[in-house]
Amino acid sequence: xxxxxxxxxxxxxxxxxxxxxxKKIKLLIAILDRGKGEEAAAILRESGVTFNIIAxxxxxxxxxxxxxxxxxxxxxxxxxxVVTEDKVPNVMQKLLYKLDLxxxxxxxxxxxxxxxxxxxxxxxxxxxxxx
Numbered sequence: 001x002x003x004x005x006x007x008x009x010x011x012x013x014x015x016x017x018x019x020x021x022x023k024k025i026k027l028l029i030a031i032l033d034r035g036k037g038e039e040a041a042a043i044l045r046e047s048g049v050t051f052n053i054i055a056x057x058x059x060x061x062x063x064x065x066x067x068x069x070x071x072x073x074x075x076x077x078x079x080x081x082v083v084t085e086d087k088v089p090n091v092m093q094k095l096l097y098k099l100d101l102x103x104x105x106x107x108x109x110x111x112x113x114x115x116x117x118x119x120x121x122x123x124x125x126x127x128x129x130x131x
Contacts, residue, residue, distance in 0.1 A: 023084040025114045025126065028091065030079040031057065032107035036099060037077030043098050044081050047091045051082040051126045076107070082126040083111065 028049075030040050037054035044052050057078040083091055088111055100106050117126065 023086065025117075026083050026085060026088055026111040027114055028079075028081040028083045028088070028109065028111050030077075030081075030095060030099075030107065030109040032077045032079065032099065034075045034077055036107065037079050040077075040079045040095060040099060041081075043094050044079070044083075044091060047087060047094060049081050049083050049087065049091060053080045054078070055080070082114070 028044075030037075032040055034056070041052040041054055055078045057076040058074055092109060092111075095109050096102055101109060
């Protein structure tokens with residue numbers, strides 16, 4: 001089915017040929033003790049981060065690396081979230097304090113910039129501006 005340019009513009013949020021301001025996004029990765037993933041996702045949701053995936057993870061590295069990274073156990077939760085760049089400092093602070101990530105062995109959180117997304121609709125969905 002071929003859709004008219006007007007319908008396509010309405011679907012992806014373009015008005016009069018103008019592109020909406022798309023915010024830069026980052027992939028936030030939190031590696032936490034098993035069972036803490038849901039708590040992290042709740043903190044993220046409270047902060048307006050709606051795209052969260054929790055997965056079981058196992059450390060496959062040797063014990064020296066696990067000790068160096070401050071991880072206490074091989075069984076972990078990994079939380080993957082898409083966060084707009086403007087929310088990153090606030091979200092990281094909340095996770096740090098509410099999950100005690102400043103204490104050795106409780107886990108870690110970091111972000112990676114996302115350079116591209118397959119389309120404007122996907123970008124809007126992942127950044128929480130389109131449901």
